[in-house]
Amino acid sequence: MSALQQCYVIKDAPGKGMGMFATRDIKRGECILSEKPLVFASRNLIKTQRAIDAMTELDKKAFFALHNVHSDVPTAIGIVRTNALPLGADAVDCAVYKVMSRVNHTCAPNVHHTWNPKTKKEYLHAIEDIATGSEILTSYLEPFLVREDRMKFLRKNFKFECRCSLCAAPSPEYDSTVNRIKIYSDLIMTCASTNPKKSIQFVREVLVLLDKIGGEGKTPFYYDGYQISAMYGDYTLAQEWANLLLESYIMDEGEEGEKYERYLKYSKNPRSHERAGCAPRQILS
Known part of the structure; x- marks a missing residue:
C-alpha cells in the first residue's frame, strides 16, 4: 500500500x-x-x-x-x-x-x-x-x-440501482453524445488509410464531444491523432498531438504508468513511432 x-x-x-x-x-x-x-x-x-x-x-x-x-x-x-x-x-x-x-x-x-x-x-x-x-x-x-x-450491467454484476448524477434521471442529450462518440471512434481508424484528414477531423470532433460530458477519456484519442499524423509524415502536427498525449496520460496514470516512457519518447521525437512515415506524406493540419 x-x-x-x-x-x-x-x-x-x-x-x-x-x-x-x-x-x-x-x-x-x-x-x-x-x-x-x-x-x-x-x-x-x-x-x-x-x-x-x-x-x-x-x-x-x-x-x-x-x-x-x-x-x-x-x-x-x-x-x-x-x-x-x-x-x-x-x-x-x-x-x-x-x-x-x-x-x-x-x-x-x-x-x-x-x-x-x-x-x-x-x-x-x-x-x-x-x-x-x-x-x-x-x-x-x-x-x-x-x-x-x-444500469443493466450494474444490476446484473453488482446487484444495485445506480443513483449517481448521470443515472438519477434519463439524459437523452448525454446518451446521444455518447453514441456519436462511439460512431466517430469507429470512423477514426476506418478512414485513416483512405482519408487521414477526415480521421483527424473525427478526432477533433470526439474531443469536443468529450468536453460536453465532462472532458475525461481523451488520452486514446490524442494517441490516434498522433499516430495518424506520424504515419503520414506530418511531424509538426504529430508533435502537437504527442505533447497533448503525454500531458493527458500523466494526469490519468502518472509517470509510474506503464506507457509513460513510450509516450515521453513520442513527445521528444514524434518520428519515433514504429509506423512513422509508412504512408505517402501529407500535411493533415
Missing part, C-alpha cells in the same frame, strides 16, 4: 457499505494510492479458490471482510466477483485489494484506476480536483455506455 494514504480514509458510506473519502484536498493528476493485490483471480474457479486458500491469515481476514453481493456462489468466489478489478482494460484475469476494492462506483468518477504489469500494482489517480470530505469514486464500467446499458 502506498505511503500516500494520509489523503484518504476508509469509512462508512451510507447506503453503500464502506467507501473511500478524501481527508484533504486532492489535486487532479495526484496519485492517491498504489497497492498490490490480496489475491489474483481468473475464470478458473478451482485455481482462484486455491489462490484464496493460500493467502496468509491476515490477508484472508481482509479479504473476507469485503462485501459480497453474490449469495448464489461460494462466499470466496462471490467476494471476488463483487470486488475484483481487471488487470488491464481488456484483461480476463483480475485481482482483489484490501483498500482499492473499497472504492465505490459512480458513472461520473473523480478517479481513474489502472493496473501496471511491471510493478504488479493497481494505481488510483484523481482525474479532477477532489475536495476534503468528498467520496472518492471510480467507475466499474467500460467507457461510453448509455444510461440503459450502464
